Amino acid sequence: MIELKNVTKYFKTEGEKKYILKNVTLTIPSHVNLGILGRNGAGKSTLLRMLGGIDFPTVGTISSPNTFSWPMGLSGGFQGSMTGRQNVKFVCRIYGKTVKEINEVIEFVQEFAEIGHYFDMPIKFYSSGMKSRLSFGLSLAFDFDYLIIDETLSVGDENFKKKAKKALMKKIENSNVLLVSHSMSDLRNICDAGILIDDGKIFYYEDIEDAINAYHGINASLPMGQNNAPSSSAILCSDGKNFDTINIAANFYKVRPMSIVQALNENNGSNIYLKKVFWRDGQNKLPFQTWQNTIEKETIISSDGVIFVNALEASLFYMDRIPKANIDKMHVEEVMNKEDGISKKLNVKFYYLSEYK
Amino acid sequence: MKKRTSFSIFLSVVSALFLREVQTRFGTKKLGYLWAVIDPMVKVIVFSLMYLAVGTKMQGIDFPVFLATSFLTYNFFSAVMNNSMPAFDANRALFSYKQVKPIDTIFSRFFIEFLVMSATVIIFICFGLYFDLNLAVKDFNLVILSIIWFGIFGLSLGILFAIINTFYETFGKIINFTSMPLFLLSGLLYTVDSLPPIARDIILYNPIVHFIEMIHGNYFSVLNTDYVDYEYMIFWTIIPLFLGLLFYARAEKKIIAS
Structure with missing residues (x-):
C-alpha cells in the first residue's frame, strides 16, 4: 500500500516554480500492479524516484510499509567507472547479502543479461540496452514488494524480451510492479490498475483500460494550434444530450472516445459516423459539416466512429488497442478487399x- | 526481505563503498597508492637534505623520523578533510539506491585514508629499520590515540566542508588555497618551543599544531606535550562535527535529489 498525503513537488528553474504534483492525496491499495501513464515531462519518473526513496516531495509525505526496488530506468543507476561485476557486487553488499549469495547473484545476472565479456568492463562502455538488461537482471535477484520499472521492458532482442517477460511474470506472483511504459500491450498484460499524471494531478483507475483511455483522451486533445479547451467541461451534443466526459459520451453512442476527440479537434465537432455535432460546454455549437480534411480514395471510417488516413493507419491503431486480436498491419487492407470491410477479429466494419453515406 | 536496523544498513553501505573504492583506486590506477608512499618519502628526503645543508639539528632525534611522523599523519588528516568535499559528486550515481546516503561516502573515505596511512607507515618502518634510524617510541598507546583523534578531527571538518562545498562551490577552491600556508604553519618541520615567543603564541591558534605536537610529544622521549591544549582540540573537534551533522540532517535530501 502506498499513501500520498498532500504531496506537492516542484522544481525551481530560473526562479520559476515548475509543478510536477500539486497537493495530491491518494492511497494506492496493496497487491495491485500499477501502470503509470502521462505525457512526456508529466512527472512519471519523478514519481517513481519518490516511491523508490531517492527523491522527496517538496511538501507532504509519501509513506508505505513495503519494500521498493531502485527505480530501473535506462541509465540503470550504475557507477560508470565500475565494471558490471563490481556494480552487481556493490548492490548485493548494500542489501546485506552474504558472500555465497553474492556469487550466486553474479552467476545469475551474468547469464540473464547476456552482455558477454562486457560484464567485466566499465559500465560507461555499455549501450543503454546493456545497462537496462543488467539492471533488470539484477533486480530479479532480490525480492521486493514493489518492482519499479521505468520503460525498460522494451530493451533487447525478441529472445531477451520473451525471457524478461517470463521472468517478470514469475516475479509478479510474489511482488507487484509499478510500470511506466508507452507500450499499451505491456500495460494491459502486466498491470491491473493505472494512474494518470497530468498537470500536477494524479487520477487513479481501478482498471488499467480506463487509465489507457484517459491517457489517449488527454493526448488527443493536444491542440493543433488552437486554444486548449479545459478537459473538465461537459460535452454537449446536437441531439440535446450532455455528458460529463468524452468517455461517457463515447460509451453512450457506442463509438470509441477517439471518434469524438477527432471530431472535436479536427472537424469542428462534427462526427461523421454518428452524423452529430459535439462541442464543449462554454463553446459555440457549429452546424454539421462533412469531413474537412482531404478525403483520399484510401480514407477509411470504422464502425466505431474513427477516421483513418489509410488501411495501414487503421491496422496500427487496432494493433495497439486490441492486441489480443493478434492482427498484423495488413489486416484492415485485407478485410477491405476480401471481406467487404468486415473484420471478425476486431468486431468492426x-x-x-x-x-460512406 | 527482512528489515535491517539502520546501523546494519550503514555498515553494509560503508563497507561496500570501501571495497569499491579499494577496487577502483587499486585497480585502474595502480600508481594511485604508490603516490601515497612517494609523496611523504620525497618530502622527508628533500627537507632532511635542506636542514642538513643549513645545519639545524634536533637533539636526540633522527630528523627524518621526526619529519616522517609529521608528514604521514598530516597527510592522513589532510586527505580525510580534502577528499570529503568531492565525495558526494564522485558517488552520485550510487545515490539511486536509497540505502546509500551521502554521509556514508565520507565515512568510507575516512577508512580508506586510514588504510592508506597504515600501509605507508609499515613501508616507512621498513625503510627506517634498513637505514638504521632511531625509531624508538616513548608512549605507543598515546601516539595511536593522537593519530585517531587527529583523523576524527579531519572527519568532522570533512563533513562540514563537504556540505558547505555542495552549496557554495568556491568554498572548495578557498580550502585548496590554504593548503600551502597550512603546511608551513602546522608545526610539521619544527617544534613549537623552538620558535620565538611571539611566533609561538600565534601559531598555537592553529588547531593542527596541537595535534602534531601531541603526536611528536608522545613519540619522542626528548619532546613533551607542554604546549598541547586539549580543551582547544576538543572544541575544534566537537563544534565542526556538531555543525556538520546539524547541516547534514537538513541538507541530506537536497544533496541526494540534486
Missing part, C-alpha cells in the same frame, strides 16, 4: 469514407 470498415468503409471507404468517400463511399
